[in-house]
Amino acid sequence: MGFTTLLWPRSSGFTIRLIDDSSIQKSLSSEILDKKLKNNNGLIRPMKKKTDPEVGIDALMVMIPSDLDYLVKLHRAEEITRFCMDFFNLYLVKDGEKPCLSLAGPFLGAPPAVMGMEKLIALGAKRLWVIGWCGSLIPDLRIGDLVIPTRAMSEEGTSQHYPINEKVLGTDEGLDEMIEQALRGKGQAFKKGAVWTTDAPYRETPAKVREYQDRGAIAVEMEMSALMTLAIYRNVRLSGLLVVSDELFDLKWHPGFSTPGLKKMSRLAGEILLEMVDSLNG
Numbered sequence: 001m002g003f004t005t006l007l008w009p010r011s012s013g014f015t016i017r018l019i020d021d022s023s024i025q026k027s028l029s030s031e032i033l034d035k036k037l038k039n040n041n042g043l044i045r046p047m048k049k050k051t052d053p054e055v056g057i058d059a060l061m062v063m064i065p066s067d068l069d070y071l072v073k074l075h076r077a078e079e080i081t082r083f084c085m086d087f088f089n090l091y092l093v094k095d096g097e098k099p100c101l102s103l104a105g106p107f108l109g110a111p112p113a114v115m116g117m118e119k120l121i122a123l124g125a126k127r128l129w130v131i132g133w134c135g136s137l138i139p140d141l142r143i144g145d146l147v148i149p150t151r152a153m154s155e156e157g158t159s160q161h162y163p164i165n166e167k168v169l170g171t172d173e174g175l176d177e178m179i180e181q182a183l184r185g186k187g188q189a190f191k192k193g194a195v196w197t198t199d200a201p202y203r204e205t206p207a208k209v210r211e212y213q214d215r216g217a218i219a220v221e222m223e224m225s226a227l228m229t230l231a232i233y234r235n236v237r238l239s240g241l242l243v244v245s246d247e248l249f250d251l252k253w254h255p256g257f258s259t260p261g262l263k264k265m266s267r268l269a270g271e272i273l274l275e276m277v278d279s280l281n282g
Contacts (some may be wrong), residue, residue: 046212063132110226130240143256175239197225
């Protein structure tokens with residue numbers, strides 16, 4: 001029988017306890033651990049400050065800087081200059097004095113995207129819409145094609161800090177269906193399915209690409225699994241629309257970041273999402 005030494009913090013220092021390893025195994029689930037912890041909230045909490053704006057129910061999280069600039073100009077969104085979050089920008093689209101939509105970004109990777117989404121939720125967002133880029137893992141997806149991510153396989157480090165127990169990791173089916181209908185209404189082809197979320201784009205090795213292809217992933221990106229996890233944890237709705245920016249399915253890298261087709265489809269994807277969200281608030 002093995003024992004594990006645990007240091008429990010006390011006001012006067014630490015108390016050493018020996019715990020039977022078998023008892024640890026029985027209490028590994030986050031649900032049980034949460035019940036044992038008196039306070040599972042972080043010391044730093046997302047909150048709305050007195051000077052922060054209301055953002056409305058719908059928030060569009062734009063990962064790519066050029067896409068954000070285009071959508072802000074397209075909708076003549078108002079930048080919130082008094083908003084003190086140095087790692088992303090916030091813009092409001094208003095109906096009179098009432099905000100009907102917020103645009104936030106850019107974000108690169110799971111940690112900043114989750115921090116941004118936490119703040120948007122604290123400001124009142126209930127429906128989060130993500131627009132970004134992804135790499136194709138299947139031959140049927142080429143640069144400029146559209147992807148609706150419905151599930152995610154996490155290889156990032158942020159999700160583990162948000163215990164969701166045994167809940168299925170995925171996007172909101174109702175919001176996904178709205179995006180599908182909007183795309184069909186514009187005659188736009190798309191695919192939907194699982195994505196692989198990584199923290200390390202320079203470590204997308206041939207072995208990993210094969211592994212995630214075998215597990216059913218159709219694309220790779222850097223944020224969705226963490227955002228899906230946070231949406232479940234905070235009980236909000238999330239969906240997304242990704243544009244293929246590069247291809248890896250043949251175990252070679254084919255970048256398309258500077259192609260006119262990617263720019264065109266990224267703008268179109270943003271326009272479709274904005275038009276759809278406008279109709280929800282109309």
